[in-house]
Amino acid sequence: MRGDKFIESLKDGRSVWLEGATVSDLREHPAFKGTLDTIRSLFNLLDNPEEREKVGYLVPGQNRYAHSSFLIPYSAEDLQKRHEAFSCWSQQTHGMMSRLSDYARSLVTGWYAARHEIARYDTGFAAKISSYYEHARDGDLFLTTAIIDPQIDRSSGLEDSRIAERFLHIVKETSEGIVIRGAKMIATGAPYTHDFVIFSFLKFSAEQKKHAHVLLVPANSKGLHIVCRESFADSHEQNHILSSRYEEMDAVLFFDDVFVPWERVLLHGDTEKVLSLRANRTANGLAFHQNIVRYVAKLEFVAGVAFAVAESIGADGFLHVQEKLGELLTQIDVMKALVLASETKAKRNENGVLVPELSYIDTARNIGTRFYPRAIEILQQVGGGGFVQAPSGVEDFYGPISGLMHLYFEGASVSAEKKVQLYKLAWDLIGSPLGSRHELYERFYAGDPVRNYASQYVQFNKQALTDPVWRLVKDASKMGASTI
Amino acid sequence: MRGDKFIESLKDGRSVWLEGATVSDLREHPAFKGTLDTIRSLFNLLDNPEEREKVGYLVPGQNRYAHSSFLIPYSAEDLQKRHEAFSCWSQQTHGMMSRLSDYARSLVTGWYAARHEIARYDTGFAAKISSYYEHARDGDLFLTTAIIDPQIDRSSGLEDSRIAERFLHIVKETSEGIVIRGAKMIATGAPYTHDFVIFSFLKFSAEQKKHAHVLLVPANSKGLHIVCRESFADSHEQNHILSSRYEEMDAVLFFDDVFVPWERVLLHGDTEKVLSLRANRTANGLAFHQNIVRYVAKLEFVAGVAFAVAESIGADGFLHVQEKLGELLTQIDVMKALVLASETKAKRNENGVLVPELSYIDTARNIGTRFYPRAIEILQQVGGGGFVQAPSGVEDFYGPISGLMHLYFEGASVSAEKKVQLYKLAWDLIGSPLGSRHELYERFYAGDPVRNYASQYVQFNKQALTDPVWRLVKDASKMGASTI
């Protein structure tokens, strides 16, 4: 089974730091074990004849299924197949895991699908990405991205040497490859990845060649330190079911002179090329499509929890509560409609690959930064103070005060025990560190929302909307002329 | 030309009250003239061989075009044709006219398209609606709805006799028809309509039969008084281009014992039937589809004005302004995606009519109540105090201080005169009574938004979302059991 193989593969010498020491075996560590179990079962779906069509496709020319994030869509059905795979994993994890490799795999797939365009400005790219794509697909590689530069001083850029030396850059080139130094932050899923897909969001100037690159770096590279944040995993499943299963982990990566062989250096040293690749619509379309399919599952989960909570305490009949619960449904519909629109309006790239329409995806990602915090707020408003009344553990239901527990924690339509468990689940969503991290994640995973909203305006063809206005102004002006 | 024929047809004895007197000839009255010109030119499109395909379709078996709001959609292309017609009129009027007859025509078309279903609970309905549908389609009738009961005392309902006698009800039945008494409010477009489509949003109890009815009442019925609100039309096109063209007018209707012949009484006296008809998905799907196609045009217009204003004063380079302008684009994308989703997910009714999916439409109508006020707020924030600096009239540009006017009203990239005209257009949108009425309209045209949001929740199949939550709870509970 691929899941088991995956777990085995992680014992590869990677250097994962947690609480001042490296973790010798992720599989046994409470910070990682529950999540590994989750990933294993998702990976195993591909080996299950009854499930594999949901998440995978038969690789042409092979008698083997690969995950659909590797599928290059040439038809609406292909696109739908990708959607279905993203949706399946997301629903299984209630939208709480966003970096299950399907996003970064889609990026690689997109680059591969756009290799002919890219070949026009870089001749070496096509061969490298083709080889890597097949390697990743056939090896079921877990991939994640590491693209955010460390948060040293937001008022400075690469022109400041203090920044330049800390942001990831090439310090040496040899015939074998390059040596890189610097850091990346918020590499989600880092401890679980095989390779990091690495680039930067920076707008480089021409002189900043050393910082311009697109790389594929193995997680067990020598000199690469994966520095985890505090673990939000909780092994007490009954009290913290979400935290026990869905801790993706975020890490800062230190590259202490890490060697990357040439075949893993997709681009380097040419700022224009790097910027072009990053803006590639095929890759972004395929990858960001995963983001928003996943988001629907999360909104549905929050709504489901809010509905269940409202029902469990008999609050679902109040008009002002219903209004708020209705708003959760509008969020879901909006997000579903944007996914659908991105698919319905998908355009073919020059090689016939069908790419989801990015404007709808950008909008979905932008409003997503506001929807989730609002959804959580509504959940808070529905359950109110009750969220901090759940007893410390369900153990009390089996001890000396069992009778009182069943009596006083009873719900409107559910037993005390079920209600308490529901509230514990809800608290895991709104009050646990894992839950709190999700609010931050949805606000910021796509970058600074202020700049992203601004960017939608900047990139838009504004004349399409201002021309009719100026025509109307002209019209008014003519009519006026005749009246004077 | 149909536009001219339409205008002629309004001199039919109708009783339109304005400022204490009836208007003898709408065509010459400044409160109505500009709007009639607008409607004329929209109606004339159907007679223009180069334009008619955009707004009309060739009626099967006739050598004649009818407006596409009468088209019964059996295919995606048909639905698209309806969309295109709604869109064409909306763009021509910048989304500022919502009751140009296409909404009420669609309702009639929908009832006609669902007549076989309805026949199951009312045998007379099918013949009446068929006959009326053809009459309306072939006569290019202008239709509007009158469905809101007067705002007497919101804390009382029909059980209060004071309310019961003021809400529209049947006072007499004869062999020829019925006599009705009472009032309806906010009949938008009332002075311009041929017939009113009349029913109520009330939830009747079984005893309230006299108030349960669905009627088609001619505007020139004896005893029917169309009491207009203050006119927001402004004949000075140059200063108030929107107000000079797009004053739809809202009216209260008094039914002072109005006779309605049986063929215009679609339903009456059976509260269940009336409720069923009102909830008919075919009719609502076709009619509300028009609402949201129109809404897209309006959002695009406000965004266009905001973009032009920002450019004209050089404010389009500021990050916090760009963020707000980007938000306007997300509004447009969301609304377009919901329209698209309603069409893509359209379902056939039992007679094969393709009906846009209502859940997406409901969501669009609900979030629409929040989008427009926010769009107007952003427009205010972009132009700031400048909106009240436009000179009283452009006449000063041609008088003794002409030189100073050109100097001091200059914009970043536009001439003083164009900038002033743009600001006057913007003011007409955010500051004129017409503009203010639009903010109210978008907030409330679909009913009380609090209740409508609540209704989305109430009508939703909540178990689809709560089941996975309870399964997870059960899961957690099992895992816990093993650890105790």
Next chain:
Amino acid sequence: MRGDKFIESLKDGRSVWLEGATVSDLREHPAFKGTLDTIRSLFNLLDNPEEREKVGYLVPGQNRYAHSSFLIPYSAEDLQKRHEAFSCWSQQTHGMMSRLSDYARSLVTGWYAARHEIARYDTGFAAKISSYYEHARDGDLFLTTAIIDPQIDRSSGLEDSRIAERFLHIVKETSEGIVIRGAKMIATGAPYTHDFVIFSFLKFSAEQKKHAHVLLVPANSKGLHIVCRESFADSHEQNHILSSRYEEMDAVLFFDDVFVPWERVLLHGDTEKVLSLRANRTANGLAFHQNIVRYVAKLEFVAGVAFAVAESIGADGFLHVQEKLGELLTQIDVMKALVLASETKAKRNENGVLVPELSYIDTARNIGTRFYPRAIEILQQVGGGGFVQAPSGVEDFYGPISGLMHLYFEGASVSAEKKVQLYKLAWDLIGSPLGSRHELYERFYAGDPVRNYASQYVQFNKQALTDPVWRLVKDASKMGASTI
């Protein structure tokens, strides 16, 4: 009576432009007449022995009352007297008039009260301001400010010659005085003023001397053109009571080489001095105090209208309506508390003048930009679509359909006629051009709210709040040390 004298005084040769021509006599012009009546009655209060204590004080050494905006506060009672005068005029005008001269008079009073401080950096100032203060006080001068530079291109500053030549600047100095050229915008109350108090919000560099000045310019100066925006006055009192009385008017001022004698040139040519004067806490404290006292009256008025509307349609019993109406009360309380805090925490300047605390005033002005739009939104939500159902005029109550009018416009607890009149008043507040202008006014009268919020942060002594945080960090760090 001073009111009559004031009205007389306006026939002084001023050049007020409206719709392409100058207005020969403001007193008879419908755009100004109603407002002049309002000002007259407010001015007359000072001559009414029963009222004058509310708005005025006995000038020491004179047997004559002056308006309390001229009172220099040395005690809490003095400050209260100023408060009372501001409050009296504001309540009489429902907070709808903000530039009734009391603001600009307070600025002059503040400069006078701070003349000893200012003398330290400019020796001529004290004599000039003393003389002018007495002149204004004893002549009951109507004053207004003109401080906003024209909105040409917000992305450019004075370093751009196109901007420099359009912003007000000195073009010549003679032994008699200076000659100024350029424009100012949004001079509220301009047609009614005797003198303009003029300066700029710009942050000058040292080279921009010609644009640095503080002036007192008579409204009837040769070469000064007062270019009005469209008039929002409406002479139909019954339909538009607010618009018939409270149209303050905003104007753009063109200075076409206007001569200003030296005694009216308070400062010029020294950018540092001008910046210092503008930041003078005594002047700003006294003047901005008026702003926020006035604001309370406006919030109370909007709340009063919303409460009356809710009662009139029986909506005051719904929980979600009550919640919104309660929010209006919290707005009032917050604003009253800020006024009170500014007074309670007033500090003496070096000459013993008691100056309201600016930090509370700044906060009040900043949150005021958000409160008013929200208050209007609540008013809209309470009355809903009903605001556009009021009949065009109350004339219908006296004509042939009088009976039906009384029947169908009836309210929950008020007669049809009173309800209609209330709704017309409410519409004047939320839907008329005058009402719309007020929303813009409250958002922007104090400048760009984004920058003003930012400015509160920039000017604040941040260490007072960060020190305890860093101490706690240090604490944690120590405790940690011991545990490692």
Next chain:
Amino acid sequence: MRGDKFIESLKDGRSVWLEGATVSDLREHPAFKGTLDTIRSLFNLLDNPEEREKVGYLVPGQNRYAHSSFLIPYSAEDLQKRHEAFSCWSQQTHGMMSRLSDYARSLVTGWYAARHEIARYDTGFAAKISSYYEHARDGDLFLTTAIIDPQIDRSSGLEDSRIAERFLHIVKETSEGIVIRGAKMIATGAPYTHDFVIFSFLKFSAEQKKHAHVLLVPANSKGLHIVCRESFADSHEQNHILSSRYEEMDAVLFFDDVFVPWERVLLHGDTEKVLSLRANRTANGLAFHQNIVRYVAKLEFVAGVAFAVAESIGADGFLHVQEKLGELLTQIDVMKALVLASETKAKRNENGVLVPELSYIDTARNIGTRFYPRAIEILQQVGGGGFVQAPSGVEDFYGPISGLMHLYFEGASVSAEKKVQLYKLAWDLIGSPLGSRHELYERFYAGDPVRNYASQYVQFNKQALTDPVWRLVKDASKMGASTI
């Protein structure tokens, strides 16, 4: 020292349930130890000659200081002394502890201060409260309230027997006292309290006598179970300084036939009396005053953290960040102004006790439910994704990758280590369970905010605001009459 005495006193046989068992010694349990240390040091202040004036007063006729929450204010100075004591404890705990006994002590003090009024409807009350007040004051009792009924089914009330038997009620009366049964929820600080102050927020009907009572129940009463929620305490001070010190704990109380002697039964069985006492302005004024003084400290703390974070990453220069940080300052000013206004406008009760004005306090409590979530949102927006990049522990700063840690976690103006510690502190505020619980607490501690806003409207004398509106309507109507 009183702190030590307090800690000793808790070993009194109370039944505190945590994770399925009772806690035998709170003092040694990690869930309680840190908080007990905090309380100890606060209590000890009274015994410190240099500090005791800040938090205490010399009890008349005794040579002993009591905490100022017991001080009955007869003068502005007394009120200030109370303010100072609340403020001192709040600042020491950064506003993160709200139930440090000072609130409930103030309630008792208020009842005592109002005993003469209350005596008019209940003759026994005065003696009981006097005796208890002195007992509590002289014994330095820690008190907390238990007033929220369990969240069984919000759609039902006491008329439902399922509810009636679960809500706290009297099951027996004897000559010695009463026996009570039922539950209370969200008793904050329960494990630390000596006595619970108990009543209900319900609006009783006359038949519901058994549920109407006001009681003072010792925490170690037989049959009383204190059922704690999950502990949010964290003993790792360096990573979780707030959670290590400020875990107040919330508990559900089960009253399994608890006996309460008559002297602790302040009122019972008379629904009117209970309602009157609960609405007593003296008690509420003194107690709620503590709430809002505490709130200021919390807002200042959040602002301090946000400012420090912005500075540490060089984000404090961006306009849109400054705008948000400025908003935090307006929150503080508003809250301070409301506290000040409640004190400045304090009114004497009939016995001369100076009671802070409740309308300002109600407003402060209501807007407080919105301010804190917004403050936390701003903090999130300022730090962005950085909050999840802090390393798992600061231990890495002392191990093999120490050099890289110092290099890559560096801040704009602070060392890597300080920045990481600051971020950990911030995370404890926004991301830890303790932090999340605080957002819920501020939203709901004062009850359902929807109902509380509504209640401000319901209780307000609306005519004061509507009268001027109706006068203006009348005015308009008269003026109109003359024009017709």
